[in-house]
Amino acid sequence: MPSAIRVEHLRKVYPQSTRGVAALEDLNLEVPSGRVYGLIGRNGAGKTTFVRICSTQLAPTAGRVEVLGHDVDREEREIRSRIACIPQESRPLYFLTVEEVVYLYLKMRGLDRAESRRRTRDALDELSLTEHRNRLVSRLSGGLRRRTLCAMVLASDADLLFLDEPTTGLDPIARREVWEAIRRTSREHRTIMLTTHYLDEAEALSTRLALVERGRLVLEGTPADLRGRVRYPYRVTIQGSFPRAELEPYGRVTEIEGGWLLFTREAEAREVARRALERNVRLSLGPVSLEDIFLDVVGRSIDEDSATEGAET
Amino acid sequence: MSARHRLRSLFTLVLLNGVIPIRTQPLYLLNLLASPLSFLFFITIVSHGTYLPFGVTGGMILTMLSVGTGLQSDLTHYRHDLKFQDIVVASPVEAPVYVAGMALSELVYSLPALAVFVVIFTIEGYVTVLSVAVVAGTLVLVWGFASALAFTLATYFQDVRETFMFSPLISLFLTVLPPVYYPIAALPAWAQVAARLSPTTYAAGLVQGAVGLAPLPFSEALIDWGVLLAFTAGFFLLAAFKARWKEP
Numbered sequence: 001m002p003s004a005i006r007v008e009h010l011r012k013v014y015p016q017s018t019r020g021v022a023a024l025e026d027l028n029l030e031v032p033s034g035r036v037y038g039l040i041g042r043n044g045a046g047k048t049t050f051v052r053i054c055s056t057q058l059a060p061t062a063g064r065v066e067v068l069g070h071d072v073d074r075e076e077r078e079i080r081s082r083i084a085c086i087p088q089e090s091r092p093l094y095f096l097t098v099e100e101v102v103y104l105y106l107k108m109r110g111l112d113r114a115e116s117r118r119r120t121r122d123a124l125d126e127l128s129l130t131e132h133r134n135r136l137v138s139r140l141s142g143g144l145r146r147r148t149l150c151a152m153v154l155a156s157d158a159d160l161l162f163l164d165e166p167t168t169g170l171d172p173i174a175r176r177e178v179w180e181a182i183r184r185t186s187r188e189h190r191t192i193m194l195t196t197h198y199l200d201e202a203e204a205l206s207t208r209l210a211l212v213e214r215g216r217l218v219l220e221g222t223p224a225d226l227r228g229r230v231r232y233p234y235r236v237t238i239q240g241s242f243p244r245a246e247l248e249p250y251g252r253v254t255e256i257e258g259g260w261l262l263f264t265r266e267a268e269a270r271e272v273a274r275r276a277l278e279r280n281v282r283l284s285l286g287p288v289s290l291e292d293i294f295l296d297v298v299g300r301s302i303d304e305d306s307a308t309e310g311a312e313t
Numbered sequence: 314m315s316a317r318h319r320l321r322s323l324f325t326l327v328l329l330n331g332v333i334p335i336r337t338q339p340l341y342l343l344n345l346l347a348s349p350l351s352f353l354f355f356i357t358i359v360s361h362g363t364y365l366p367f368g369v370t371g372g373m374i375l376t377m378l379s380v381g382t383g384l385q386s387d388l389t390h391y392r393h394d395l396k397f398q399d400i401v402v403a404s405p406v407e408a409p410v411y412v413a414g415m416a417l418s419e420l421v422y423s424l425p426a427l428a429v430f431v432v433i434f435t436i437e438g439y440v441t442v443l444s445v446a447v448v449a450g451t452l453v454l455v456w457g458f459a460s461a462l463a464f465t466l467a468t469y470f471q472d473v474r475e476t477f478m479f480s481p482l483i484s485l486f487l488t489v490l491p492p493v494y495y496p497i498a499a500l501p502a503w504a505q506v507a508a509r510l511s512p513t514t515y516a517a518g519l520v521q522g523a524v525g526l527a528p529l530p531f532s533e534a535l536i537d538w539g540v541l542l543a544f545t546a547g548f549f550l551l552a553a554f555k556a557r558w559k560e561p
Binding site: 015052055056057058059076077080081083084085086087088089090091092093095096100104105107108109110112136162 | 314315318319321322325326328329333334336337338391394395396397399400401402403404405406407559560561
């Protein structure tokens with residue numbers, strides 16, 4: 001399968017960075033086309049910088065970035081004709097109606113009137129915005145404004161969509177409507193680069209994921225791959241009286257309301273389950289979630305930092 | 314993007330930033346009328362009507378300059394607060410189309426002021442083929458350099474509030490201090506030299522000369538056109554090299 005995005009040794013240092021800290025460092029990544037690709041990481045990890053470089057808004061400092069087979073430095077025009085983007089914290093123009101936001105965006109991209117009308121109608125319908133179509137953006141809630149922006153880019157003719165935190169501020173039902181629209185768009189063999197803080201969203205939508213921490217790629221693969229690469233791929237929840245000391249040799253133990261949460265390996269998980277059943281303690285067992293993986297990897301990074309700072313002081 | 318698509322993008326931007334906001338808030342139309350009419354009123358009253366023609370010619374130039382300062386605020390607001398420019402960058406719309414569309418859209422707001430001045434201009438009997446051609450050409454150049462300057466400055470502003478600080482300064486140095494509302498001969502010799510640093514001095518000289526408010530020999534008119542064109546080209550070059558579409 002051809003790559004929608006191919007990144008080699010990407011480095012970005014912002015010119016205004018006084019200490020010369022790299023926002024992205026030696027990043028290598030390949031995003032397959034026709035899929036939803038999730039990019040996750042903490043605030044300031046470099047996700048938005050990556051999206052801005054790939055969507056030709058920001059110049060890289062070093063490395064090679066190819067988007068849809070074109071170089072981001074030399075062939076911006078070719079790339080721009082085939083992409084669309086919702087930047088983080090973007091808002092629709094407040095004096096337009098919901099319908100105008102979508103329709104005028106499509107016209108601005110060069111689509112004709114009939115095509116723009118048809119795509120606008122379909123997108124508003126899909127994201128349950130039809131009843132709001134004549135309302136001014138200034139009178140909408142934050143969630144509806146965000147949904148309007150989602151409708152705008154999903155209605156476009158772009159082959160590659162960059163959605164930077166597209167569902168921030170949406171209620172659970174609206175989020176799922178956006179998810180469904182994203183899935184439908186990806187079924188049209190269009191590629192979606194999704195950055196999100198909602199790990200359930202990344203897991204539900206993405207066929208592949210990348211975890212970025214401090215500008216570096218920490219983990220990359222399918223959700224199943226990522227589970228296979230963490231220290232403890234299983235989580236065991238124990239509700240009831242069980243001595244912590246007996247759990248600690250099996251993995252990482254965290255106290256939760258009324259019991260313990262243990263991150264462990266498969267064999268150890270079975271052993272703990274057997275012991276818990278002998279003690280007649282309630283227990284649930286399953287693979288770790290993306291959130292667990294995130295906390296494990298990012299937590300380790302924070303621990304390493306604290307250790308370094310401690311050693312320095 | 315084909316030429317037809319570029320035109321479609323351009324007119325969509327004019328509609329989006331110039332026509333539709335007026336539907337939501339019609340008072341926008343009066344905004345660009347306020348300052349030039351205030352000056353016209355003040356000058357006419359103080360001079361007992363003698364300087365009314367200067368109020369009209371100066372008002373036209375101020376109106377076109379205000380288009381630029383309005384553009385500067387809009388571009389900064391769209392770039393930083395709404396991230397609209399980022400949306401446009403990551404789309405087939407090219408930078409010159411965006412700039413031209415936004416600059417044209419600001420012209421829509423200047424139409425009421427221009428209409429008022431054209432009416433007074435006509436009533437005062439200044440309409441000749443030559444005066445109309447000179448005034449129209451001059452105003453197009455003023456609009457051009459004001460828009461190019463606005464696009465360059467908007468690149469460097471981090472917040473729309475910074476534009477509130479710059480706009481009065483631009484008005485001061487390009488409209489109030491230079492001889493836009495009065496003849497250059499009214500200035501002392503040293504100030505006339507200083508006034509030559511402002512492109513609006515040449516624009517005002519041409520307009521005032523075309524309607525017979527101040528003497529303008531043909532050779533001087535040629536120099537004024539040349540300098541005004543050079544200023545406009547300079548501001549366009551500045552915008553082309555300094556204004557950022559893609560961030561470094």
